[in-house]
Amino acid sequence: MVQFDNQYRQVKLKIVYYGPALGGKTTCLQYIHRVTDPQRRTRLYTLNTASDRTLFFDLLGLDLGRIRGYRLTVQLFTVPGQVQYNTTRRAVLAGADGVVFVADSQVGQEKANLESLQNLQENLKANGLDPETIPLVFQYNKRDLPKILSRAELDRLLNPKGYPVFETVATTGQGVLEAFAAICEATVLSVADRLGITAQADALTRLVANVRAAMAPLIPTKPPEVEAPVVIRTTSEGQLGPEELMAEAVRANAAMADLSARLDQLSKQLSRRVEELQALLVFSQVLTQAREPDEVTTAFFERFLVDMKVTAGTLILENPKGELVEVLRRGLAAEPLMRPGAQGELPARAILEGRQAFRLDLGDLAPGQNREPWIDEVRGLGFEHFLAVPLVAQDRAWGLVTAYGEASRGPFQDEDLELAAIMGAVGAVAIANARAWHALEQVNRNLENLVAARTGELQQALAKAEALAKELSVKNQELEATYRRLAELDQLKGELLRRVAHELNTPVTAIQTAARILTRWDQIPKEKVSNFVGIVAEEASRLGDLIASALQAAALGLPQEVGEKTAVPVADLLRQALAPVKGEVAERQIKVAVKVASGLDKVMCFPEALTAALTALLKNAVEFSRPQGSVTVTVLPVRKAGQNFVEFRVEDNGVGIAPEDLPQVTEPFFQGGNLLTGKPKGLGLGLTVAKRVAELHGGSLEIVSQPEQGTTVSLRVAVG
Template sequence: MVQINFAGKEIMTKVVYYGPALCGKTTNLQKLHQITDPQGETKLFSINTDKDRTLFFDLLPLNIGKVHGYNIKLQVFTVPGQVHYGSTRRAVLSGADAVVFVADSQHSMMDANIESLRDLGVNLQLNGLDIESLPLVLQYNKRDLAAVSPLGELEKQLNDTGHQSFEAVALNGKGVLETFVAVVKEMMTQIVEKYRLNRGNKKVDITGQLVQALEAFRETSVEDTNPVDMRKLLLTFEQPSERIVPEWGASEEDSANDTLPGAMSNNELIERAVAANMELANIYVQLDESKKQVETKVKQLKSVTRIGEAITSILELEKLLSTVGRLLGEHAGDSICISLVEGRPLDLKPRINYKITKDPIFQLRAEKGKTLAHLLAHQRRPVIVSSASNENWYHLINSKFPCIQGLLSVPLMSHRRLLGLINIMTTDTQRRFDEEDIQFYGATAKFLSTAIENARLYGMVSVLNRNLEVKVEEIRHLNESTRQSVKLKTIELTQANQALTKANAMLQKRNESKKLLFKRVFDLVPAVIVLTHDFLEKGNQDRVEKAVYQYVLVCLNSFLQLQANQSQLSPKLLNIAKTMIQVIRLHKSLLRDQKIRVMTKLEKTLPFQTDPIAMRMVFSLNLLFGMAFSQRKEIRVWGENSKKAIAVCIRNRYEKSKAAAIQTAFDRKYDKLNPTLPSLVFEISKAILTMAGGSFELKSHTIEKSRSSDYLITRFVFSKGASV
């Protein structure tokens, strides 16, 4: 009889395969076992005779999923078909929720089929069951043989009440699954209606669920390599010594007369033995289920341990997600997709995929244009999407991605704040997500949420540390640069100080030279006035010489004025070469009268910051002096331009008779009360040129001793970078 655990949401039912001997009942169970459990994880219990025929029963425990939220477990039994095992059949039928009657389609087995069907009705009545109300499905087996009864004949003889019936060839699996699905559907429909399990639930397609749960195994054929031999577990009962116990496999009727007065009959003994062995088989099934649950828990514990190690040891977010995704995928062979809420603005974005290139849930649009991933995330609780749960979403997924057979979506939460989403997808038709999966993945999601927060904090700290290291390095470079800069500046300042000291010394020396120069010029003033007066009193004055004396007076007067007030100097950027050309043109008439040719070789520009009036006076004075002392009536003028200075040079040839007068200018051994004209010209020129920022140089050399003349070179030098 059906057992319902309302607290544990579990329904235990019993289906019995009934029929004559050798009709294929055990073959049906073996084929069902191969179809529903290709890996051989569930055991098929059989108690066989020495001739490998069913003695007591065959038992196949099955779990076919959920109906209306209840986990459905089936115990599928067969009964021995031999006539002398009537008590066994009656005991196995006890508490049956549905029956499959397997008929042998051979002509010769028609009477045996009819007798077995009649026996079924009697045994059901003895167990308080009604063949008319009990879910019953007929299977006509062995349809592949030659001498079989027509289908119409079988229906007429065996199915006058119109129960569902199926043709079958149990050896190759034909009709086996269809028969089983039909009887389970009829049984579950009756149970749901009887116990009102559909209250508050919409109508469920039980057939669809069964087909989905079982159809995927249709093509699979894996034999159980480790069946349970119930003969090793068979219970026997001690009897009084005078009691004769029948051997297993002997006829129940043959042993009936062996019973002593007051002792149990053989039928009662067999019924008790069958009941005890059925209970033993149930205990074994429960132990096997407990073992599987323990193995599942151990597997989960191992996965949790590996995930825990990863969570506690990995602080880099990308590596953390990748490792946890891989471990979750390896746990049950599922596809894993992890997405996180991130970015600006915040949005749910895929991050890690395992066994799949991208998260398909993000490619599906559901309500109001939102992706299914966003809708699942906003549920903020684990959600199972399958054909039995959230069917609309399941059909949406299956319409575009038919390979996906189920989805478990688990949110990543931290302090009621959504961090992301874990989508666990399966392509295995046997895989069904349940409460255990929710508990396992839910606990993992909590750990992962904490680890994600830690990884993000670690990432922020790492970024801050890297920025701090960069800043420290920048400060170190800045300090080093500052130190080098201070060192260089110290060197520069030291050098500048040394240069200033040197320049100051040079200026002091130059000032001393200026003082001496200006003193000599001042000492010459009375002599110049007397000498000029005497010359002008002479008769027959030379025009050029007269001009020289006049320019001496003019230059001396200018020098005295500038010495009294140097602010009269008006320096500006002057082209020295052009100024010299202008002076030559100014005295062009004198040059023509004296028949003196001036040969020039000046650059276009010789720039210098100086006073133009002072320069014209000095150039004019020396040009006129050259005209007065020139012997060959030829004066050469040229310019010089080096890296350090520019210069204008005047060269003329003078008579050796005048060498003594010129030499006094070189030696500065003239009589200041009676100086020579060259001394006056050179001293005044040097004084004015010094005030104008330049320097004055004289060079003289003898051409040949036999010649009656020497060269005199006057150089006006201006250092680059200097000015007035």
């Protein structure tokens, strides 16, 4: 008969070890007690009578899980084996939920085993128990002795219906715990069936798993030490008959054992209270160290999860608009209680308005109970246990905190619920105080900001005036620099006009003279006519070079930025730059080689300016090369001083530049002389323009030259 203890919310399962005298029942219970309670938190009781010192009952508290919120525990009993104590046997067997029959395997014990088994059936019926349905497990004990019956012989004699059988040696513990685990599982299933749990397949599966998980670690690596039992001696044997004496002794010892169990439970509860107080002390210390609302909420939530022994949960608080908001969340992608129901209501709101801590074990739900969508979602996430605590302080609900436990964590006990409620109350006060303190500080800061704003207006005005003065100074400097640049450009313009006029005089005079002479072409020999035509052509070409040089001067007046840069194919740039020198290249039989690095297809630049600069470099290279010389154009990426550039390198093997002329070659109108080439063509602006264009592109111009060995000019354009 299942015993419900409503005070401690327990279901007590009574298992009785039955069998012939000296069969090993007492030894089995002693062994089980040593293994399951190595810390000796519960006592082992026995009753001594005049002629029998057999241990006949024991109470053992073992947690096998929960049924509908009640914790399953086990009470173990033995019965005396001698015939004269049949009254005691019947009294001990009353209310049994399961039986282990310990048979003596020795040859010659067949009759004793059979009589004891028949006596078991009679006493079960006498107590209103059905021998056909009560869970029963057989132990064939003393399997280590030399002369024993075979298992088949014992089965034919005692177990024709095929109940579970375990061959055991009680003195060493061999097989004892396996038999104990089997009767526990069978008894729990029987009780579950009587309570209607078997209809819930998932709940029954979890219940069996809990029983097996509780029993699995009980098999020890070595036998524990033997504990002397507590002996209760009877003194009233002369006043009562033998049967009455035994019945009274059974009841008295059962009561004492139950009292001992209750004392043990009270001791555990006291220990739990101490742990709760320690947890609350740590919790209070953590909250007192936090000041800002975010710090308080984080400290409260993290400590709540630690003390509830879970890793998943959510802290939900009301915002100033009265809306519930998930402030912190661990181990969840979303809080199930924040999913609106069919009518749009939030389960979290319902729990918060109830203002009571809410606990749920999904395994206790009967079919049809779990209609709420959020419960199905919790089950789908793999959680079995749920706890929600409203945070109420100053007669106001500030929010709630949830905790989700997996099956391995076990259900939330009453003590957990009480601790959670206390932590919720303390946390709510801390959150309310932190928010109030934060609001007060915010008011103070607003006042300080207002005062600072008023007193700082003058400083801002002064700073603005100073900024305007600095800006005016900068503008003046820029204006002065512009004036200087204009003056330089004006000077450059004058010099350009003077040089152009001077340079134009010779070719124009030569062309005019040849033209006047050619007007009398019919009076001049044909060979002289050809010479004069050649003079006109040569001077016209020279005149074109002067005009091109004059156009180069326009690049010297370029501003810092000319429109937008454009991504131009490198091949197009080189083609346009080479076009003006093709005639002279062919005439002087100069070899021109172009090398472009692989992958370098385009370059960001100002196309017209870069083309003019490259043309100037190529003209110089061709002009100062010897007939049948060579010019090499190389385009490649380079990195200088931590910056990336595209480098246009023009190399020739011509006459080179004298060392004393090299520092001046980029100055406007500078023209170095050479005995082999005579005075150079043009106005001396090519390298000046190239340097200006390189700087316009964020780059530089580098010239390396050795007399009689050639010149290398590198024009670099910044990338980006």
